[in-house]
Amino acid sequence: MGFIWTLFIGGIIGWLAGLLLGSDIPGGIIGNMIAGFIGAWLGSLLLGTWGPVIAGFYIIPAIIGAIILVLVVGLILRGVRSRT
Numbered sequence: 001m002g003f004i005w006t007l008f009i010g011g012i013i014g015w016l017a018g019l020l021l022g023s024d025i026p027g028g029i030i031g032n033m034i035a036g037f038i039g040a041w042l043g044s045l046l047l048g049t050w051g052p053v054i055a056g057f058y059i060i061p062a063i064i065g066a067i068i069l070v071l072v073v074g075l076i077l078r079g080v081r082s083r084t
Contacts, residue, residue, distance in 0.1 A: 008055075013063055016066070017066035039070075043061030
């Protein structure tokens with residue numbers, strides 16, 4: 001049950017990042033989960049481990065990390081689409 005809870009929270013973090021930026025994360029639900037996990041890792045590297053913890057995620061750094069990830073992925077995808 002803990003693994004499912006972690007997937008759910010990772011998906012919510014990725015979804016929140018996309019919602020705050022007003023852009024879609026490629027891959028739908030799976031993309032949201034991946035963005036949540038990578039965002040949590042990135043946020044912890046950049047901002048440390050602080051704030052409330054849910055399912056092993058430090059929520060504030062994870063959301064900020066996911067926002068950064070969505071911005072970078074969006075810029076890369078726009079560059080790829082403009083070349084084709």
